[in-house]
Amino acid sequence: MSEDYKEPESVWTSNRFWSRSAGWVTGFSAVLLILLTMDTLGQITMGSAEDLANKVTKRVPSASVINYKVTYEYSAVRGHEVPVIGEKELFFGRNDYSEAEANALLEKGKLTSQAKNCMNCHTLLGNGAYYAPDLTKAWLDPAWQAGGVMQGMTGTTSTDEAMLVFLQNPDKYASHARRMPNLGITPEEAKGLVAFLKQMSSIDTNGFPRNFNKIQGSTQK
Amino acid sequence: MEYLDPESFLGIFASAAAVIMFGAIYVGIFTLVKIEKVKPLYIALAYLAWGVQTYSMVMLGILVKSDPFTVKILFAAMVGYLLIPHFIYFLVHRTHERFEHI
Amino acid sequence: MSIATPKYLSQSLAMKYFFVAVVLFGAQLVMGLIAAYQFVNPEFLFNVFNFSTARMVHINALVVWMLYAMIGSAYWMLPEETGIETVGIKLGTLGFYILTLAVTIVVGVYILVQVGPGTEASIWLINEGREYLEAPRWADIGITVVVLIFVYNVFATVMKGKRTGITTVLMADLIALAGLYLAGMFYTSNITMDQFWWWWVIHLWVEATWEVFVGVLIAYGLIKVMHANRQIVEMWLWIEVTMLFGSGILGMGHHYFWIGTPEYWWEIGALFSALEPVPLVGMLVHVIYDMGKHNGKVNNGPAFSWFIVNAFGNFLGAGVWGFMHTLPQINIYTHGSQFTAGHGHLAFYGAYATILIGMMYVAIQRRNGIEEMRSTATSKWAVSLITIGVLGMTVALTLSGYVQAFVERAEYGATWDGYFIAQGATWFTQGIDWRLAMGVVTFLGFLLLVKDLLTIAKRSKALAN
Numbered sequence A: 001m002s003e004d005y006k007e008p009e010s011v012w013t014s015n016r017f018w019s020r021s022a023g024w025v026t027g028f029s030a031v032l033l034i035l036l037t038m039d040t041l042g043q044i045t046m047g048s049a050e051d052l053a054n055k056v057t058k059r060v061p062s063a064s065v066i067n068y069k070v071t072y073e074y075s076a077v078r079g080h081e082v083p084v085i086g087e088k089e090l091f092f093g094r095n096d097y098s099e100a101e102a103n104a105l106l107e108k109g110k111l112t113s114q115a116k117n118c119m120n121c122h123t124l125l126g127n128g129a130y131y132a133p134d135l136t137k138a139w140l141d142p143a144w145q146a147g148g149v150m151q152g153m154t155g156t157t158s159t160d161e162a163m164l165v166f167l168q169n170p171d172k173y174a175s176h177a178r179r180m181p182n183l184g185i186t187p188e189e190a191k192g193l194v195a196f197l198k199q200m201s202s203i204d205t206n207g208f209p210r211n212f213n214k215i216q217g218s219t220q221k
Numbered sequence B: 001m002e003y004l005d006p007e008s009f010l011g012i013f014a015s016a017a018a019v020i021m022f023g024a025i026y027v028g029i030f031t032l033v034k035i036e037k038v039k040p041l042y043i044a045l046a047y048l049a050w051g052v053q054t055y056s057m058v059m060l061g062i063l064v065k066s067d068p069f070t071v072k073i074l075f076a077a078m079v080g081y082l083l084i085p086h087f088i089y090f091l092v093h094r095t096h097e098r099f100e101h102i
Numbered sequence C: 001m002s003i004a005t006p007k008y009l010s011q012s013l014a015m016k017y018f019f020v021a022v023v024l025f026g027a028q029l030v031m032g033l034i035a036a037y038q039f040v041n042p043e044f045l046f047n048v049f050n051f052s053t054a055r056m057v058h059i060n061a062l063v064v065w066m067l068y069a070m071i072g073s074a075y076w077m078l079p080e081e082t083g084i085e086t087v088g089i090k091l092g093t094l095g096f097y098i099l100t101l102a103v104t105i106v107v108g109v110y111i112l113v114q115v116g117p118g119t120e121a122s123i124w125l126i127n128e129g130r131e132y133l134e135a136p137r138w139a140d141i142g143i144t145v146v147v148l149i150f151v152y153n154v155f156a157t158v159m160k161g162k163r164t165g166i167t168t169v170l171m172a173d174l175i176a177l178a179g180l181y182l183a184g185m186f187y188t189s190n191i192t193m194d195q196f197w198w199w200w201v202i203h204l205w206v207e208a209t210w211e212v213f214v215g216v217l218i219a220y221g222l223i224k225v226m227h228a229n230r231q232i233v234e235m236w237l238w239i240e241v242t243m244l245f246g247s248g249i250l251g252m253g254h255h256y257f258w259i260g261t262p263e264y265w266w267e268i269g270a271l272f273s274a275l276e277p278v279p280l281v282g283m284l285v286h287v288i289y290d291m292g293k294h295n296g297k298v299n300n301g302p303a304f305s306w307f308i309v310n311a312f313g314n315f316l317g318a319g320v321w322g323f324m325h326t327l328p329q330i331n332i333y334t335h336g337s338q339f340t341a342g343h344g345h346l347a348f349y350g351a352y353a354t355i356l357i358g359m360m361y362v363a364i365q366r367r368n369g370i371e372e373m374r375s376t377a378t379s380k381w382a383v384s385l386i387t388i389g390v391l392g393m394t395v396a397l398t399l400s401g402y403v404q405a406f407v408e409r410a411e412y413g414a415t416w417d418g419y420f421i422a423q424g425a426t427w428f429t430q431g432i433d434w435r436l437a438m439g440v441v442t443f444l445g446f447l448l449l450v451k452d453l454l455t456i457a458k459r460s461k462a463l464a465n
């Protein structure tokens, strides 16, 4: 009890020694975390339209990536799949979105994803809820590609159009008993969401999800 | 990062759980001996638990396909873990001498 | 030494916080049951009260009731540790009413409005759509103000009253805990950046600042319930703080494996998060040690049981279940699967729910001046049913998660199709069914807990006379 507290002679049994150790260890860890954070922030800041045009690889590409084709390919150097940004590709009939236009679409999509609470059913980058499929690489999912079920079901001929139709009426285009509900998503919001999903699929996630597309035999040797 | 063989998943989860469980059993028995709740002889069981823990750790290292160097590091870490409770009880003992037996 | 304490206003306020915490705990469980039932029958309340809404309220109520109970515990301990009434307690009490009003409005909006259009206004007024931190921005600001009042109460009281190791740690920890909340309060279109900072709040709460808070509660509990030696308890506390922060802060790397952040987090995350179970073993042993030293002589039976369940639950849920999926080699297969949900349940329950319930019993005993409060049959049934229920849910989810790792991740590569193939696998659905059954067991235990909390003081007093 503190009443009969006596100043200890040995450092080991002195609380002062241990409280100082706690302070130093915590301080040291915190400083290290801050230094690492500064480095990481530099690496995860979004790239620019110029980076894309000049084929500069960024971990998180600019929203302008919607103007390009994205694939997920096995890299022997990295030892896992990485997103690859290819030639220009039409996105809702255009491939000349300015960076500002692309950013506006992405912002609409990201805001909608929060307002509609996608993360309390799905995972994004593997974080969120486990009631519905991970959306990290949804844009690249075989079901959305030509020959997949979704284009046929929605009567469209491209991934972007198929997603646009699905997101507005997901309960009508269900492929499993566990359906996605109608969240009142407008055409404008849906378009933003598709841009958001496409941009997310171009983020370098160190090979997560692994083996994606393995069924198609296209990505892993 | 290596691709793992799905067949080894069960072994991985089991050995990971064993590392922590036996780690606690080791320190737990060690403590009971120190506070004289069980006979000193039981210390052998404590070290046995540490042995199983170390085995599980090395096993885990191999199953997740760590390189041989990492496995050696894991072993060194286990030696560190062997020493920790000795140090802690040295402290507690000294503190007790100060504050309870004066 | 008598148990009875003067009627501090700070402790009256603590009781208010505990009361709301229990109400929210109940709401959490009801929402969990709805969500778990929707897994089994997806048409249940479909398009009316969707899974996402039930889950949002489930985990938000969880976070909020725990914060309430933590704030309550702090208001409870303060006068006893410092020997004086909490400074600015009137303001603190006002803060409680403001906070509770805000929480009521937020939950009402979650349940009635549910989702909004994709605009900034929705994020300000309806929900922020970020797991655990869904509270809309206006409420964030309100919460911050109330928490600042609380931190001021603690700080001013500790400065004025007697200073102990416990209050020093408490004060420093609360400042860090409150400060971290700010990292979750901004909007960005960059989902990687979003998740990076999101983990600053979530991980640095549950694996650093909240754990240290638990260390404080254990220290206080051991001294009050078992009359352990303060000198030794406080030395342990400092050692625990050293180990918890030393491993937990950089252990955050285990969330930076796959969200777009650089590869070096693989090594940092693996190394430091692998060390995270060490302090948990230490805390477990700490309790065994003091129990052995004092021959298990305690003055509060139910609190003691909950403290024991805490020591084991923290170790199992955070330590064992955490370590099982924390290495990047294995996490790539389990990341974002039911395995994570299994760990989340046992860890939150084992590390936090248990000790906070234990604190409620401590408060009830001391508030009513009961020298020795024994467990009633109801107390025993409550702790057993809830623990069996949560443990059962965890085992069931682990099974489902295992199937998911195996089928969805390793075999089918986490595609839409692969996801549903795994969801339909027999063992997976078994796990999901058992989770629901065990959820019901948990809920029954909760009902008994409420009954016990409301009646145990009267019974103990009757027994004493």
Ligand code: HEM
Pocket (backbone or CB within 6 Å): A128, A129, A130, A131, C029, C030, C032, C033, C034, C035, C036, C055, C058, C059, C062, C340, C341, C342, C344, C345, C348, C349, C353, C390, C435, C436, C438, C439, C440, C442, C443
């Ligand atoms: C009646 C008992 C309960 C039931 C039926 C239940 C059910 C659920 C369900 C269905 C989810 C959503 C999982 C998913 O996304 O697939 C969930 C998430 C969660 N629950 Fe519970 N729950 C219960 C009790 C608890 C308790 C007692 C705690 C903690 C003290 C808790 C903490 C959590 C947490 C932290 C999550 C988020 C997990 C994650 O994202 O990994 N739940 N629960």
Ligand code: HEM
Pocket (backbone or CB within 6 Å): A126, A127, A128, C131, C206, C207, C211, C254, C255, C273, C274, C276, C277, C317, C318, C319, C321, C322, C323, C325, C326, C327, C331, C334, C335, C336, C337, C340, C343, C344, C345, C347, C348, C351, C352
């Ligand atoms: C009391 C302490 C802890 C609590 C309450 C806790 C809770 C949680 C929760 C709720 C999640 C899911 C977050 C989400 O919704 O995405 C999570 C994830 C995780 N936890 Fe813990 N945890 C604790 C301690 C630990 C420890 C000590 C370890 C490691 C040894 C650990 C390792 C992990 C890992 C690796 C993940 C990521 C899972 C994934 O990739 O999906 N946790 N934790």
Ligand SMILES: [Fe+2]
Pocket (backbone or CB within 6 Å): C203, C207, C251, C252, C254, C255
């Ligand atoms: Fe964590």
